[in-house]
Amino acid sequence: FFNDTATTEIYTRSIVGSVRCVQETAPDGYDVFGKDVKDLKEPDIKKIMPLLKTRKQHLEELKDPTKNFDVLIVGGGCNGAGVAFDASTRGLSCALIDRSDFGSETSSRSTKLIHGGIRYLEQAFKLERGFVDKIKLVIEGLDERNFMLNSASYLNKKLEMVIPCKNVFILGYYFMGVCTYHFFSFFKWCFSDYKYRLPRPTIYSKEKMKELFPSLKENTYGIKFAEGQMNDARLAVQTLLTLSLIHISEPTRPERISYAVFCLKKKKK
Numbered sequence: 001f002f003n004d005t006a007t008t009e010i011y012t013r014s015i016v017g018s019v020r021c022v023q024e025t026a027p028d029g030y031d032v033f034g035k036d037v038k039d040l041k042e043p044d045i046k047k048i049m050p051l052l053k054t055r056k057q058h059l060e061e062l063k064d065p066t067k068n069f070d071v072l073i074v075g076g077g078c079n080g081a082g083v084a085f086d087a088s089t090r091g092l093s094c095a096l097i098d099r100s101d102f103g104s105e106t107s108s109r110s111t112k113l114i115h116g117g118i119r120y121l122e123q124a125f126k127l128e129r130g131f132v133d134k135i136k137l138v139i140e141g142l143d144e145r146n147f148m149l150n151s152a153s154y155l156n157k158k159l160e161m162v163i164p165c166k167n168v169f170i171l172g173y174y175f176m177g178v179c180t181y182h183f184f185s186f187f188k189w190c191f192s193d194y195k196y197r198l199p200r201p202t203i204y205s206k207e208k209m210k211e212l213f214p215s216l217k218e219n220t221y222g223i224k225f226a227e228g229q230m231n232d233a234r235l236a237v238q239t240l241l242t243l244s245l246i247h248i249s250e251p252t253r254p255e256r257i258s259y260a261v262f263c264l265k266k267k268k269k
Contacts, residue, residue: 029097052244062095068097078109078232088243096240103236112230114149114156116142118181125177142185143192145228151193152235158198159229164209169261171221175203178225198226 053061061067071087073080076098084094121138124131149156163178165171178201189197204212204222212222 028172037213052241062097067093071095073097076102076236076240077105078236078239079107081236081243085239085243091128094243102240103233107236108152108233110232112229112232114145114230116145116175116181116185121181122177133238138181138189139184142181143188146185146189146192146194148230149198149228150196152238155231155234155238157229158226160199160224160226162204162209162212163214163223163225165223166218166220168221171203171223175201175223178223182225198228201225 021221062084064107071094072091073084073087073094073096076096080096080098081102084096116138117134118138120134124134124138128134149158163174167175182198182201186200202224204224206219206221209216209220209222
């Protein structure tokens with residue numbers, strides 16, 4: 001799989017972005033990634049390909065009796081890939097195994113929606129218990145949504161939705177909530193270096209709703225707002241590809257190098 005040039009080329013740009021991201025967030029004094037990876041300025045498939053380990057190399061490292069792993073992760077979905085990535089950037093050596101294809105089970109069957117949790121904002125509007133924590137949760141989720149849409153824009157995109165409203169009172173209530181939701185996202189975006197942001201909410205008249213959704217039985221108003229949509233399985237594989245490049249040496253123990261290997265079980269013929 002990792003010798004497939006066409007497949008790996010899809011992830012090259014994001015891998016370089018991940019390298020820069022981890023380099024910026026690594027603790028002071030830590031040497032992150034190999035020298036060849038650090039020198040990459042622009043995505044270059046010819047430079048990335050030799051740095052990715054093959055399946056054979058991964059299996060040889062797993063079978064090597066002289067190597068000890070700090071962490072063994074079973075499952076190569078989004079959680080397994082994320083845990084392995086985080087552990088490797090903290091200086092731990094990881095082994096990850098999966099019985100099938102990476103990201104082929106639950107991680108390829110999600111709603112694929114990147115949202116900040118607008119329902120929690122509605123609960124906060126009702127002043128339910130812990131409403132302050134719920135507002136913080138929404139803001140944190142929206143910040144993560146902005147990060148995903150900007151860090152891997154070719155895998156994530158906007159998804160526009162419309163909320164039907166029977167009368168102007170319901171329209172005003174929902175529009176106020178959606179605008180607050182958008183404001184929190186815009187506020188976090190203003191204090192970041194992200195370039196892309198989702199469009200602001202829009203009100204649709206009854207005529208516009210009938211034009212767009214002729215199957216609606218009732219004449220209703222509408223509120224259009226945008227969330228994010230991701231390609232979950234490809235993001236999981238992208239994380240594993242980036243993980244394959246991570247090498248961290250501790251400043252106090254230069255001889256200790258973090259590394260990660262993972263294997264994909266071959267399907268029976």
